[in-house]
Amino acid sequence: MVNPPRGVVILGLGLIGGSLAKTLVRAHWRVRGWDPDPDVRSAARECGIEIAESVDSACGEPGALIVVAAPLREMGELFAQIAACTDDTTTVCDVGSVKAPVRGLARQAGLGARYVGAHPMAGTERSGFAATSPQLLRGVVWAITIDDDTASGSFRRVVELVTDGTNSRALVLDDAVHDAAVAKISHVPHALAAGLLTLATGGSDPSVARALAAGSFRDGTRVARGDWRRSQAMVEANGEAVAICLLEVAARLQRLAADLADGRDTAWFFHAPPGEQARPGGPGARSIAAGPAWARELRAAGRTGEAVVGIDADGYVLEPLAKEAGGARP
Missing domain, CATH: 3.40.50.720 (NAD(P)-binding Rossmann-like Domain)
Incomplete structure (x- = not known):
């Protein structure tokens, strides 16, 4: 030691x-x-x-x-x-x-x-x-x-x-590699969790949505249930890298929405390539x-x-x- x-x-x-x-x-x-x-x-x-x-x-x-x-x-x-x-x-x-x-x-x-x-x-x-x-x-x-x-x-x-x-x-x-990576795996998830929480608690019949919310909603919104100011500060501090990632996610979601509306196959969205095995x-x-x-x-x-x-x-x-x-x- x-x-x-x-x-x-x-x-x-x-x-x-x-x-x-x-x-x-x-x-x-x-x-x-x-x-x-x-x-x-x-x-x-x-x-x-x-x-x-x-x-x-x-x-x-x-x-x-x-x-x-x-x-x-x-x-x-x-x-x-x-x-x-x-x-x-x-x-x-x-x-x-x-x-x-x-x-x-x-x-x-x-x-x-x-x-x-x-x-x-x-x-x-x-x-x-x-x-x-x-x-x-x-x-x-x-x-x-x-x-x-x-x-x-x-x-x-x-x-x-x-x-x-x-x-x-x-x-x-180095700093740039780190900041780009955590934008993907930490900061963007915080932003998406906040968006999902807002979606479910607003609009029509929010009481029904809250009553039916279970494991997937809980897991998807966990990081949005803490101090929102902390999440805001973190995302804004890495704003440039987060913005690039959010635009990429938004483009994929827009394509998904269009395919769903037209009844097209959406396997391209849900079937992500498998990750590498542990070494x-x-x-x-x-x-x-x-x-x-x-x-x-x-x-x-x-x-x-x-x-x-x-x-x-x-x-x-x-x-x-x-x-x-x-x-x-x-």
Whole structure:
């Protein structure tokens, strides 16, 4: 097992930040947390999380790994505070679902080389510290985004957090590839769920529709039943990629509607090509050395579905992920 960092600081103790804090405490990592809500700080302290009363006091220890688990609208101010009270030994990452805008804010604050994007592919429709769980982020896939300027030491710290701290796997990507992918598998589903919920609860006889709603409706609208502002902010932050996907979906739905109205066959819509079978690790596992080309090689591996599962004397250990659709809740 790799030694944990000297300190892990989590700024924001909502669903993801709070769940991560609980997970790391159980894994015997030293965790210091902060949240702007004093009631949340109190509840987190009762769960065994060391609590700081300010951002400055939370981040002041040299060499810390700082995880920013705050809404995108608060990132710029938090990054500026972090830059003012830390030095180059500090690593900063976030856990949001959009990466390119966050890297831009990190660069503006002067954190560019020591910023690493991170996105755990797990969650629920609920929010807040009351919804947190130490199991939510264990054994899931995380996306880690880097660029050519990312410091190798900062990247390694975040990989340790993911693989050692949460027993998870890290798919290494660049920001654009990540944002385009999550538009398809997370952000567009949020938009479609909201549209479906609105469709069923409006129009004629909404009471009948609600009375008859069962499993398929529940599953299709689950993510629209939480905080709509969170969904709106997430979709808008990745607006360009989401818009491209929505236009593609809309075109397919328009064609489907026309075919249904004219009585034509619609197998083209419902019969999706089968996904690739899972490719388990073992013989397929390999290592990428932490040499000069580490960032380029790891991003290339990530685009083929190979994830970092640990660190050894040879470098980063990779194994192929399953390729079929499905998995943890976005």
